[in-house]
Amino acid sequence: MLEKSHKHVTCATCSARKNSLFGTYGESEVIDLNHEKMCNYYKKNQPLFVEGSFPRGVFCLNQGKVKVFTRGDEGKEQIIHIAKAGDVIGFRSMFSGEPYKVSASTLEESNICFIGKDDFLLMMESNPILRNGIIKELSKELGDRAQFITNMAQKSVRERLAFSLLILEEIYGEEEINLTREDMANFVGTATETLIRLLKDFKEDEIIEIHTRKLQIVNREKLLRIAGR
Amino acid sequence: MLEKSHKHVTCATCSARKNSLFGTYGESEVIDLNHEKMCNYYKKNQPLFVEGSFPRGVFCLNQGKVKVFTRGDEGKEQIIHIAKAGDVIGFRSMFSGEPYKVSASTLEESNICFIGKDDFLLMMESNPILRNGIIKELSKELGDRAQFITNMAQKSVRERLAFSLLILEEIYGEEEINLTREDMANFVGTATETLIRLLKDFKEDEIIEIHTRKLQIVNREKLLRIAGR
DNA sequence: CTTAAAACATGACCATTATCAGTTTTAAGT
DNA sequence: ACTTAAAACTGATAATGGTCATGTTTTAAG
Numbered sequence: 467m468l469e470k471s472h473k474h475v476t477c478a479t480c481s482a483r484k485n486s487l488f489g490t491y492g493e494s495e496v497i498d499l500n501h502e503k504m505c506n507y508y509k510k511n512q513p514l515f516v517e518g519s520f521p522r523g524v525f526c527l528n529q530g531k532v533k534v535f536t537r538g539d540e541g542k543e544q545i546i547h548i549a550k551a552g553d554v555i556g557f558r559s560m561f562s563g564e565p566y567k568v569s570a571s572t573l574e575e576s577n578i579c580f581i582g583k584d585d586f587l588l589m590m591e592s593n594p595i596l597r598n599g600i601i602k603e604l605s606k607e608l609g610d611r612a613q614f615i616t617n618m619a620q621k622s623v624r625e626r627l628a629f630s631l632l633i634l635e636e637i638y639g640e641e642e643i644n645l646t647r648e649d650m651a652n653f654v655g656t657a658t659e660t661l662i663r664l665l666k667d668f669k670e671d672e673i674i675e676i677h678t679r680k681l682q683i684v685n686r687e688k689l690l691r692i693a694g695r
Numbered sequence: 696m697l698e699k700s701h702k703h704v705t706c707a708t709c710s711a712r713k714n715s716l717f718g719t720y721g722e723s724e725v726i727d728l729n730h731e732k733m734c735n736y737y738k739k740n741q742p743l744f745v746e747g748s749f750p751r752g753v754f755c756l757n758q759g760k761v762k763v764f765t766r767g768d769e770g771k772e773q774i775i776h777i778a779k780a781g782d783v784i785g786f787r788s789m790f791s792g793e794p795y796k797v798s799a800s801t802l803e804e805s806n807i808c809f810i811g812k813d814d815f816l817l818m819m820e821s822n823p824i825l826r827n828g829i830i831k832e833l834s835k836e837l838g839d840r841a842q843f844i845t846n847m848a849q850k851s852v853r854e855r856l857a858f859s860l861l862i863l864e865e866i867y868g869e870e871e872i873n874l875t876r877e878d879m880a881n882f883v884g885t886a887t888e889t890l891i892r893l894l895k896d897f898k899e900d901e902i903i904e905i906h907t908r909k910l911q912i913v914n915r916e917k918l919l920r921i922a923g924r
Numbered sequence: 925c926t927t928a929a930a931a932c933a934t935g936a937c938c939a940t941t942a943t944c945a946g947t948t949t950t951a952a953g954t
Numbered sequence: 955a956c957t958t959a960a961a962a963c964t965g966a967t968a969a970t971g972g973t974c975a976t977g978t979t980t981t982a983a984g
Contacts (some may be wrong), residue, residue, distance in 0.1 A: 534859050536841050539923040546845075562833075562835045564835070605786075605788070608787050608837055609788070611837065611841070615840065616765045619767070619885075620768070620769070620771055620773060655844075656971075659970055659974095663934085678980075679980085851940070852940080852941065875961070876961070876962060886942055886943075888943080888962095888964085890962060891964090907949090908950085908962095920931090
């Protein structure tokens, strides 16, 4: 449970900032940054932005998890990415000039700061390190998505689930993986029923432990083997 | 058939340049660009770069088509993107510092210019318009790939083929679509046999015309309906 | 503490699509 | 023009995984 006090975050003491795009900022830049951002508390399942709308700024996660997803023709979500503390999201469309092609919602209660479009673009113009960090980030994600596409096209659901669990483990770190079955299915790209059956298999094979909603990997080796490489 | 003379291209008269990243270049910049680039003729199926290696520069297509692909665990290709004249490819990994996550090979005989890494990065530093163009391009592709992932996860092969044919039509423009069945299958993300059967269906439904290797869309409306949206 | 709704789970069924094993056609090189 | 290899195609078969129907558990709200 997040304290209400968490609502007010200062960039100088923000532990998430260290491994964020703003991790290299010096003292005076942090003060400026802190001045420009607004911080908000979000409940579970609150939208940050929605596919089709135009961006007004970027979101910087201080605490919590956010799913980034698109909807297919039948409205089913496909989760593209799960953002965690320190991640900055929503800048893609600001550069392309297009409306958002993805939506983003909190997966749990979160503290998230907002930096307006103009402020952010100005920072980018004047700060080559930030700029290069963003270019690097865009490029890295582009590579990840190429692999994501290939996995979707060529791996079985079982293999994709193994792969996804390994990614989720990285995202959740010390915490247990905590997603609804539906969200996990939408990340793996399968039907909820299929996902539930496969989780049961993995549990019986002693690859994972299931604690109702939460989930823990107990045999990473096996998962790696199933995921293929 | 490309003339041997096509091998030597000057940026000033390069028709592909107009709608490329360098489209906004002024006269003196074009002269510099021309000085920095090297132009080469490629036969069909020649690699430009290979997954896992490190980039030495970027490739600018003057004429021809190039497939950008990754290989899955069993070595099967998944085509992520097909580049045409005017497209600049291979810059992603230069920014991320990682090795290439994709490979690129010519699909037909092509004239392709090369700009060395240092020259290119220098141009980027000194030219905000180029820089912003690249950021925009990266962002746009990121959006496209989110949709690609969703299509892979949620659409049937039939729907994906329809979708892919519409994309291929844009890429090939006036020319007829000209890909081996295997390449097309690797773009759609399916088995070659399945692709062949579906093409036959589409032909019988008078959606496409097949001229041995080449292929033409005759009913775009139907394709749009099948592709969904 | 109760109750309704959401999430989770399981079974039965079948359509889609991959795989394998071939044959025919096309293209490329000598 | 002839030879050969690669590409295109066809058919049969099987399994993966989606859908629907239904029951159970968990969670959240009053």
